[in-house]
């Protein structure tokens with residue numbers, strides 16, 4: 258498949274934008290680095306998203322959230338007129354692939370919400386032509402791609418269906434899309450071939466498998482990572498209960514020992530993907546996924562254990578506790594499924610007061626400046642190890658540092 262690389266001025270055809278491809282959910286965390294990667298590869302991208310506020314920020318050259326390295330790429334893409342911004346399914350380009358990157362949540366009973374994808378596709382179909390490739394990029398419950406293929410056939414549609422999962426680590430998609438292989442799958446040889454042609458434009462390497470294999474590969478990647486974090490978090494809690502220094506233990510484990518090279522340190526394992534994807538797999542495995550369930554218990558339980566440990570040593574009810582870092586991980590501004598907020602909620606039931614700060618988060622009006630939180634707190638907890646905290650002056654206040662991150666601080670555990 259030969260996509261034009263020289264088109265620079267998007268034109269309208271029967272009220273429709275003319276683009277080489279459309280990305281539905283193109284203004285989200287997965288959508289932005291992806292649409293920029295295709296734009297950088299010379300393609301004109303229809304960035305389709307319901308979030309008008311995010312679209313208008315992008316249109317003005319600003320990013321709606323932190324995506325490292327994205328700003329200059331966005332500036333270039335806008336200058337080269339590679340981006341078209343649309344917010345209705347009607348505006349889906351009738352030619353070129355349509356990639357879907359919308360959120361795929363689990364419900365309050367921990368089951369995947371398949372209806373989210375179906376509703377989105379139902380809205381798109383009347384505006385797509387029959388020969389367009391539909392690429393699922395969102396993380397989906399195993400079997401979804403084949404289900405979508407037969408669903409479309411039942412509707413009398415001939416669209417080709419592919420599943421090409423996103424695997425970038427949040428905040429670093431620009432770099433990782435350039436460096437990482439893409440997993441490609443299609444429900445027919447034609448779908449697979451078109452997906453290969455599309456992702457060859459941006460990826461250094463492709464791995465082609467069947468849709469079910471691709472769906473499992475994505476979920477296994479994330480769940481394995483989540484289990485690794487659970488292993489180190491559990492070891493941390495065991496070492497702590499024995500009064501041993503886990504930092505020293507990890508140093509001993511890893512030093513020039515190749516098999517422990519990638520073993521992660523302890524910390525809050527949070528965010529919108531790892532836990533949710535482990536739940537999807539557990540749901541698929543009829544809730545008989547002992548290892549996954551154990552990982553959820555450990556990672557979610559870490560913050561509860563931390564509060565319990567504090568309460569055993571201090572009269573927390575008389576203390577103000579300061580939480581440093583409310584994003585779900587370091588160097589980003591995203592608070593989705595952040596364990597910092599779970600910790601905050603638990604502490605609010607037992608501490609005198611809970612104060613919070615974060616240098617990146619802009620969506621939480623209750624956040625206070627760092628200096629104020631340090632000054633007013635009796636005890637501090639490092640929740641997200643933002644680099645700015647590494648050498649910061651905590652005024653000698655006792656601090657809980659699960660991560661083993663702080664230097665020159667009065668670390669109590």
Ligand SMILES: NC(=O)c1ccc[n+]([C@@H]2O[C@H](COP(=O)([O-])OP(=O)(O)OC[C@H]3O[C@@H](n4cnc5c(N)ncnc54)[C@H](O)[C@@H]3O)[C@@H](O)[C@H]2O)c1
Nearest residue numbers: 282284285286287306307308359360361377395396423427
């Ligand atoms: N965040 C990550 O780093 C990451 C990494 C790999 C995979 N994933 C997976 O990718 C998917 C998307 O995650 P995300 O973090 O980008 O979510 P997100 O909420 O940041 O982005 C989704 C975007 O889709 C838009 N949207 C929702 N429904 C729409 C519709 N019907 N039409 C047009 N736009 C619509 C939203 O407005 C939003 O901008 C999920 O399945 C997630 O598990 C995420």
